[in-house]
Amino acid sequence: MDLSELSQCIESYMAEYSKYYLFPYIHGDEKHSKLDNIAEVISENTPEVKWEREVRIAGRVMALRIHGALAFVDLINEGYRIQLYLTKDILKESYDWFTDNVRRGDIVWAKGKLFRTKRGELSINVSHYKLLSKSLIALQHTWIGIEDPELRYRKRYLDLVLNRESFEVLKTRFNILKEIRLWMYQRGFYEADTPIIQPVYGGAAANPFRTYVNALTEEWYLRIAPELYLKRLLVGGFSKVFEVAKVFRNEDIDVTHHPEFTMMEAYIAYADYEDMMELAEELLYSIAIRLVGSSTIRYPVDIERCGRSVIDEMDYEVIEELLEYTLWSYSGFKKKRDVSKSDLDELRKDPVKYLYRVIGEPRLYVELDLKPPYPRVKLLELLRKHLDIDPEAAPDEHLVKLLMEKQVVLRGGYNRDIALVKLFEHYIEKSLVKPVFVIDYPRGSSPLAKPHRADPRLVERFELFVGGMEIANGYTEQNNPYEQYVAFKDQEERRKLGDIEAQEADYDFVEALCVGMPPAGGIGIGIDRLIMLFTGKTSIKEVIPFPMVKKGFK
C-alpha cells in the first residue's frame, strides 16, 4: 500500500460509514474490567461446564460463516478463539445489521449465554453485540496468512493478526522476559536502569551508534553494553543488580545478529565466575520448567555446521522421533508423516544431503537438556582436542596458518591470546550443541575480566554455548584499578593499530575502581538468542518484535 492508496482507503471509509455510528469507542459495558477472558471461558469447556452462564467478550472477527438467518463467527483475542452464534430469532433487525456491516478483521463486543452447538462446540449465543472498531483492510484467512518475510517484518501487526505462530513466538518472548525478572527479583536483585546514551562506550568490543547531544554540544554514543555502569553501582554499594538492557551495535545484520538487541546483565558482589555459571544454568532450567514444563527443549540444529556427531550419539528411536518432528515442523505443523526405514538409513548415511533434499536446509531438531549442571570445559583443552595443537607450545606460525585457512584477519596486529580465541570461534564453537560452559580464556582476550587465581596467563571467564550459539558470557570482574588501567592502555594501542573494535578506555571507570569495587562476578545473557532456543527459531529477526528493515512506507 502506498500513500495515495492509504488516503483513498481512509476517505472511502469516511464516506461510506459516516451514516452509521462512526469510530465507536469502548464505553460502559464494554470496558475491559467487565469482559470475560476468552482463555478462561474456553477452559470451562469441560463436561461439568456451567451452561447458560452469560459471558461478555470482545475480540477480532477472524471468520464469518453466514447461513441466512444464522451465523457463526470466530472471535480471537490474545491468541484464543471462541465461536459466536447469532440468530435472527434472537437479534431481530440487528442481526441484519451485523451480516451487512461486520467483516473479517473488525473488532466486536458481544454478550450472551454459553452453550454447545450440535457439533459440540462451545459457543456464545449472542444476545447483544457492538462493533467496536472497523478494519478497513481486507484480511486474509489465517490458513493462508502472509509468508513474505519483508512484509511480515514491516507490517508486524498484520503478521501477528494472521500468523498464529508469530503471535506465539512474541508471547513466548514476553513470557521469558517476565520469568527472568521474577526470577531475579526472587533472588534479591535490584533491577537497575543505567544510561543508554553514554559519553564513552564500553563493556564490550563493538562499533557504536553515534549521536549528538544538543544540550552539551558533544558527540555521545548509544551503549554497546551496560557493564561499566552496573559495576559502578557495585562500587556505590549495591551488591546484586541486573538490567534487561537494549544495547546497540552498529554492525551487520544476519541470523544471529541485530543492531539493536536485548541483553540481561547481572552482577553479584563477593561472587566469582563459578557463581555466575550456576546462576546461568539455574535460570535457563527454571525458564524451561516454567515455559515448557520440562528441562528438555527441541532446537533445529544445523548439521552441516555442527557436524554429524550429534546424530551419531543418539539412539535409533530418538532419531526417528526427531526426524518425524522435523518434517512436521517444516510443513508448518500441518502434515505429519511417518518416516520409513530408508529415510532413516539415508539420514544416517549422509545427513546433510538427506536434509537438504527433504526440507531444503541441513537442519534437524535435537533434544537439549537444560538440567544443571552443564559441563565446564577449558578453552585450551578444546583447542588441544579439536585442533590437535598444544596451545601453550604451538608456534605462532602454525596458529596463523590455521587462521588463514578460515580467512580470519586479526585487526590491530597479531596477538596470541586473541588468535587462540579466534581459533576456538572458527573451528569449534558451532559444534557446541548441548549446553556447555567454555572456561578460562587467555588473558589478552578479555580486558575487563580478572586474571585466573591459579594461572595468571588466563582470566576467569566463561561463555555458555547451546545449540551452537553463544548464549552467555561472564567472568570474575577485574577490580584491580592498576590492572584495569593497563588493560585499557593495551586496548588503546590496539585501536591505534587499526582494531576498530578494541575497547575505548574509560578512565572514570578506573577511578571508580580506585574507590574500591568488591570482588564480583558478572554475566551477560543474550536474550534474543535465548528466545530463539525456546521458540525453535533460527533467525533473530523472528524473535524481535519489530526488526530493522530498510526505510520506506510500503
Added chain:
RNA sequence: GGGCCCGUAGCUCAGCCUGGUAGAGCGGCGGGCUUUUAACCCGUAGGUCCCGGGUUCAAAUCCCGGCGGGCCCGCCA
C-alpha cells in the same frame, strides 16, 4: 565485501526454460442459504508482471543496470 535465490491481483502462487491478447485458488463485492469449522452454491470486479534501459515486428518471459528482500560465506574478540 563475495555467492545463490526471490519480486506477477489484497494474500499464496502458476506462467519465464522454448518471446505471440495476464492466469488459478483464497480474499473482496453482489445475491442465496437456520448448526458451520478453510462452510457451501450462483454471479462479479480486480494488474505499473519491482524500477530503468537494451535486443526484437513483438518482452512478465531473453540481456544489462538498479532497488527491495531471503539464505550462505567473510566480518561482527
